[in-house]
Amino acid sequence: MKPLKAILCGMIFTPTEEIKNGAILIDGARIAKVGTRDEVKLPAGTTVVDNQDRIVVPGFIDMHIHGAAGHDLMEASPEALAAVGTYLARHGTTSYLATTVTATLERTLHAARAIGEMIRASQTSHGAADKFAGAHPVGIHFEGPFINVKKRGAHPVSQIQKPSVETLSRMLDAAGGAARVLSLAPEMEGALAVLEYARGRGLRVGIGHSNATAEEAERAIAAGATIAIHFYNAMRPFLHRDPGIIGAVLTDDRVSAELICDGVHVESTAIRLLVKSKGLERIVLVSDSSSGAGMPDGNYRLGNFTVHVAGGVCRTVEGNLAGSTITLDAAVRNLAQFTGFSYQTCLRCATLNPARLLGLEKQKGVIASGADADLAILDRNYYVTQTYVRGRPVL
Ligand SMILES: [Zn+2]
The missing domain is CATH 2.30.40.10 (Urease, subunit C, domain 1)
Structure with a gap:
């Protein structure tokens, strides 16, 4: 022993x-x-x-991350996962959901298969788990391809698809049980059928990259969507006679909100409004970082396209924000600074909240007997x- x-x-x-x-x-x-x-x-x-x-503190859980340290998770190679895992661990993140970006179905299936295999190997034998340098991938988050072209952000127009149960079932089969989250735009034709199918196969469903009205968003929440993807970003704007998806999420306790708390994606007043509406127990800090995180300014990959990082801000050639370069340690510090709440109060947004949302709270996101010894020392x-x-x- x-x-x-x-x-x-x-x-x-x-x-x-x-x-x-x-x-x-x-x-x-x-x-x-x-x-x-x-x-x-x-x-x-x-x-x-x-x-x-x-x-x-408990190691942080990042449920929305595309890459870091010069690697995109769509590369789906042991090298890419090792580079990202090592970088994340330096910043206290111990678990993450490898997040896809909208790409050809072939590329998505390949990434799902390869990452799914690596995750399964890590769960079945402790020896294999030890092969992961740093943070462990604990599942796959499919961001797209069923999003709204009007709110696509950095996702390429040509690969966006109409919601399809058949396509999703191929993606989930490729992931072999490793898929945990599907993000979609609920107003797209066929989206609710896809949402229900995803729920039936045990996924959490996020709504985002969406131009949904409040009614359309409410319908998705009633059908079981529990997360708003990078809340405020790539969403129909809030207007007092057309409150849209933002109004629906702010006022419905059944749904939690992802937040990119880097001070660039969302202004601090909007963050305080979110915290007042939803309470800290329904906010999940995410990095949404791309391969440029932790790297000098320059051009990097996000899926199969190029993004430009300058001063830590990541944009596509058209100028759309394309993920961030933040890590969750900084996101918790920022949230405390922007809201005036203590660090300890804000900490749950990067630990317990994502664990609960993903159904992992017995193992992750808490320091308790029986939980995994995933810890960050500060x-x-x-x-x-x-x-x-x-x-x-x-x-
Ligand atoms: Zn996104």
Whole structure:
């Protein structure tokens, strides 16, 4: 038997509780016990890592990310996943959904198949999981191809398709059980049938890249859509006599909102409106980052097209925003700064909330006994100094 490991620290944010002078006992990939240093008894032979006054939080979960560190996840190669995983872990993210961008069906199926295989291998054997450098992919998020051309953002017009159950079933079969989220524009003809089919196959459904009216969005929420994709971005604008998808999402508690909290995609006043309407328990921070994240200014790939990064802002040749270069550690700090809420209060938006939305809250997004030992260690300014993925230090 491997010896147990204990992480001691000044503070644990679970994230809903604060534990001063905390101790986390780790057995292999899992958390065995959590409490104060007095409460957690360390068996003889336990390896102790004392982080002194540092803060330990659950590793972040990024449910919407296309790439980073010069790699696009559509490459679907072990190298691409390793590069992205390593970069994310440096910023405290321990799990993510590999997110597709609208592309040819052939390319989407290829990516789904390859990523699905890598995810299944990581779940069935611990040895294979250890092959992933850094953060682990825990599923696939299909963003497109069933989106509205009018709100396509950076997605290429030529590959956008009419919602089709048959196409989706091919995508889900290719992913082999690894698909977790489908994003679509609910106002498109046939979208509700696709939404219901996706729900039936166990997916969470997001609405986005959408020109939906409030009624059309409400219909999708009633049919089981639970996420608004990068809320405010690539959506019909809110008008007081035409509140649209934004009005529907702001006023309906059945749906959570993804937020790109980089200060570029959404202005801080709009963020405060979102927080007032939905409460922090219904906001999920996402990076939506592309391969240019963590790289110098220049041209990078997003799917099969080029995006230009200048000063950390990522745009297509037409000037549309094309994903971000943010990471979730910075997104939580920004959310606290923009709203005035404490870091601890905002932390759930990158940990517990995405875990719950994805049905992973027993394993991920929390520091609790039995959960995976996915942890980020922060200094007093909330910058990441070390990350553990399933009990293994990765920095
Ligand atoms: Zn998007």
